[in-house]
Amino acid sequence: MTQAPPVPLHMRRDRFDPVEEMTRIREDEGVRELETGYGARAYMVTRYADVREVLADGGRFSNAGAFRPPDDTRTEAERDRDRAGNLLAYDPPEHSRLRRMLTPEFTVRRMRRLEPRIVEIVDDHLDALARSGPPADLVSGFALPIPSLVICELLGVPYADREEFQDRTGQLLDLSLELDLRRRLARENREYMSALVAQAQADPGEDMLGMLVREHGHDLTTDELIGIGELLLIAGHETTSNMLGLGTLALLRHPEQLALVRADPAATAPAIEELLRWISIVHTGVVRTTTTEVEIAGTRIGAGELVFCALPTANRDPALLADPERLDVRRGAPGHLAFGHGVHHCLGAPLARMEMRIAFPALLRRFPQLALAVPYEELSFRAYHFVYGLRALPVTW
């Protein structure tokens, strides 16, 4: 049995804040070599300018690195199969080839066309909350199901399967669980998606899996279709859901800012950008591998080394904006790195923004007395997880 790795430094938080040690690294040496928790050491980059540079330079900082955990028993063919279709595991031009197939699906205009349906989904969930509460858990009743249903409809995944895949991916990304278990879940996840892909190949529907089969079926292998499907399903519901939960909590802790978002429709868009920056749910994104010797913040790093980018400290770097530790939903925080940077910048960012733009104000207006149903100190944050979040958010109104 494989022991779960200890929680690595770059994933530790003090509620909404990066732990002090992380901030100190940004202020002192800027880059530190540390244990990743994946059985390897890596250099962690913490400053805004350095993170932006690393993420923008796929030539020197590759996503297609050959890193494998020491106890990885997969053959090369198995690893190639597991990687297929995962956009985050490739550099251009292989990455560009896959991303080009998906970009038309996530344009700003395409997202606007989804708006009425997202409004309907948000309203349905608010109605259900109003019928069953107060109190209610905002994570299971609002934050998780809304993006899950949206990505299910977009991708062509039966929403009836949600408990199964939500459970599975939630554990898959939980680094406190044993590696053996997470590998078994990864296999199950793959089997689940391969059945959906087989259906789409037999009878392609109007959803994204159907589109990929119809328009790119000659160019994509079945393994690639499965990989794309898995990535979009996980990224579609494990991210926005945590922003909706943590974002609501952040606003509840800053009542005057909450009041602004509730009252003024024009306040929503800048507020979302600031919440993205301040919360930075993704700790580091995908580890990069240096292709040559590089120097970051005065630290020399050899070729073939692993490099992590710490997004929470970069997004709270005074080099990005003044008074970075403060949440200020009025400022809009242009240039934040919560969606990453470079060619791997979040494909679903326009969808995530649209979902949040609809969900936050709708929630706040439906429940003018929205408040925490338990003391703040009792809330359980989801540590040890690839994406930061709340386990539950009990609220009343």
Added chain:
Amino acid sequence: MTIIADRSACIGSGMCVLTAPAVFDQDDAEGLVVLLVAEPEGDDARAAAEAVQLCPAQALSSSGEQSGE
């Protein structure tokens, strides 16, 4: 100020469309950047300059002075 958009570098993130909607668009077929106004002025020029800075794929650039600055 003249804006230059490199569609071969574009990843369709839509940042420019959100930042300067009067200057940038995306085409439906590929989801890639379409330049609506090559020489924006006033507020549009300021927004376009911001979009150049924000583009995650560094697909945008500008040359010349921003008018009114």
